[in-house]
Amino acid sequence: MKKGIVLGFLLAMALTVFSQNLQSEYRYLTLVKTQQKKLIHNNLRNAEIVADSLLFSNTLDKKTASLFLMELGNNYSVVKKAEFALFSFLRQRFCFPNDTISLFVEKQMRFNALLLNIDKQMIEFIIQKSAAYNLSDNKEVNLNKLIYWASKIETKDLSPLLLHHLDLMNAKGYSLIDDVLKWEDLTRIAFPIKHKAFFLAHDFDSLDFAHQKRYYKYQTCYFLKNKAWNRAKDTLFTFRNLAEAKKSNLCFLKFRSAMHF
Amino acid sequence: MKAVLALFLVVALGTTTYSQDIDIYSQKKNINYEFPYLNSQTSFEEFQLLNRTLRLQDMAYAAIVPGYVHFKVKDPLVGWSLVAYRAVGYAGLTYVILDGSYSITDLLNGTPSSTSNVSDYNSQQDITYISIAIVLSSYMFDYIHGRHRLEKKQEMIRYKYGLKFNMSFAEPPIKEGNFIPTFGMRYSF
Numbered sequence: 001m002k003k004g005i006v007l008g009f010l011l012a013m014a015l016t017v018f019s020q021n022l023q024s025e026y027r028y029l030t031l032v033k034t035q036q037k038k039l040i041h042n043n044l045r046n047a048e049i050v051a052d053s054l055l056f057s058n059t060l061d062k063k064t065a066s067l068f069l070m071e072l073g074n075n076y077s078v079v080k081k082a083e084f085a086l087f088s089f090l091r092q093r094f095c096f097p098n099d100t101i102s103l104f105v106e107k108q109m110r111f112n113a114l115l116l117n118i119d120k121q122m123i124e125f126i127i128q129k130s131a132a133y134n135l136s137d138n139k140e141v142n143l144n145k146l147i148y149w150a151s152k153i154e155t156k157d158l159s160p161l162l163l164h165h166l167d168l169m170n171a172k173g174y175s176l177i178d179d180v181l182k183w184e185d186l187t188r189i190a191f192p193i194k195h196k197a198f199f200l201a202h203d204f205d206s207l208d209f210a211h212q213k214r215y216y217k218y219q220t221c222y223f224l225k226n227k228a229w230n231r232a233k234d235t236l237f238t239f240r241n242l243a244e245a246k247k248s249n250l251c252f253l254k255f256r257s258a259m260h261f
Numbered sequence: 262m263k264a265v266l267a268l269f270l271v272v273a274l275g276t277t278t279y280s281q282d283i284d285i286y287s288q289k290k291n292i293n294y295e296f297p298y299l300n301s302q303t304s305f306e307e308f309q310l311l312n313r314t315l316r317l318q319d320m321a322y323a324a325i326v327p328g329y330v331h332f333k334v335k336d337p338l339v340g341w342s343l344v345a346y347r348a349v350g351y352a353g354l355t356y357v358i359l360d361g362s363y364s365i366t367d368l369l370n371g372t373p374s375s376t377s378n379v380s381d382y383n384s385q386q387d388i389t390y391i392s393i394a395i396v397l398s399s400y401m402f403d404y405i406h407g408r409h410r411l412e413k414k415q416e417m418i419r420y421k422y423g424l425k426f427n428m429s430f431a432e433p434p435i436k437e438g439n440f441i442p443t444f445g446m447r448y449s450f
Contacts, residue, residue: 024428031424042417046302 022064025050029071033078040075047072048161051088055095055143055165056172066096070105077108082115083158087150090130094146095139097132118153126152140174147176151183154196159187189222191215212242300422306335307418315408323404330407334414339406347399353392357385365389 029047032039051072054065073088089105089112092098106127113123126149128134135142143165150162166184169176176184179200186196195214204212216239223232299308313333323329327347328340357365363382368389 021429024425027428028421028425039417039420043421045304046421049302 026068066098082112083155093130334411350395
């Protein structure tokens with residue numbers, strides 16, 4: 001009985017400390033928002049650490065978590081990082097839905113989408129898909145949806161943050177949906193963003209030779225860069241068989257691999 | 262008696278000047294043995310910046326190593342720019358010395374010899390003055406601006422973690438009354 005009381009007390013203390021920490025982070029975000037931009041830049045790293053811990057913890061203080069992510073998005077907006085702002089708002093909507101905050105967030109999302117040249121229809125679609133009534137009770141499903149829809153607004157700067165979230169999901173043992181896995185595969189090999197949408201929309205086997213060649217090129221370069229010689233060789237053999245069947249030249253990959261083998 | 266007085270003076274001088282530390286004021290604590298309170302989010306770079314102070318010995322180092330203070334305050338871009346800037350100054354002085362037509366002291370004193378070409382002398386004098394100005398200005402900028410940058414960075418870090426620490430004891434700002442009451446229906450299948 002005594003042990004139970006002590007454990008309960010410790011748990012309550014831990015939850016209080018975490019909650020206080022989150023509230024102080026939220027207060028600090030609201031405080032620096034109207035001050036020098038240097039202060040905001042200086043705090044973004046810390047805010048991301050808190051955001052990471054929020055998304056993967058079972059926090060009871062969902063209201064503060066929701067406010068914190070909204071305020072983080074506002075801070076990103078002030079320092080003109082529209083893609084990060086949008087991602088923060090999406091994190092709020094997918095992980096800590098709150099009707100009152102959503103009213104404000106939707107306006108901010110439209111404004112930031114404007115800055116990123118995202119289609120009006122696309123952002124409206126994302127807003128609709130991230131509405132509370134479209135979400136599941138399962139955190140794993142919501143996080144998958146978050147990454148999936150965030151990949152639609154992807155930029156070069158945002159990709160590392162999305163991959164970081166995927167790493168955290170993998171570490172937690174969450175399973176990823178096929179679309180997210182496909183996007184992860186393309187992003188890890190540094191596939192250009194402008195061609196990514198086409199690859200995601202089509203099945204790889206149904207693509208023509210030119211597109212497959214582009215994919216193999218980036219994949220081989222990725223393996224060579226990371227010194228995964230055996231994987232690079234395997235990819236090259238697969239591609240060589242394909243190229244011989246199509247009677248195509250392999251000059252680029254031969255040159256690139258000659259630098260290493 | 263004289264020997265005792267001399268010994269006393271030596272000891273007194275040693276204790277007041279802190280001969281191991283070339284500075285006017287002494288560093289009375291050994292930071293190598295100090296384990297400060299750190300916020301759990303503090304990065305190593307922030308910790309390093311908080312730990313660093315500029316002392317007279319740094320002033321002496323900055324005279325020898327160009328951009329020393331900026332490298333110390335983790336501003337490598339300005340540091341390398343100062344290296345390049347001072348290299349230009351040293352290059353000018355090297356040119357004058359290697360040329361050997363006039364000694365640096367002659368050029369600084371402004372006393373050309375009777376056989377020297379006046380225009381050549383003037384151009385070499387200009388190069389000498391400009392080079393010395395570049396070297397001195399790079400040194401002054403490095404120390405003064407570097408000190409300013411360090412103070413700014415340290416203020417920012419102290420402000421951030423100091424406020425967060427104090428805020429964690431404040432009253433929670435979020436109340437139920439701040440929210441609009443909402444009603445919704447949900448249907449899943």
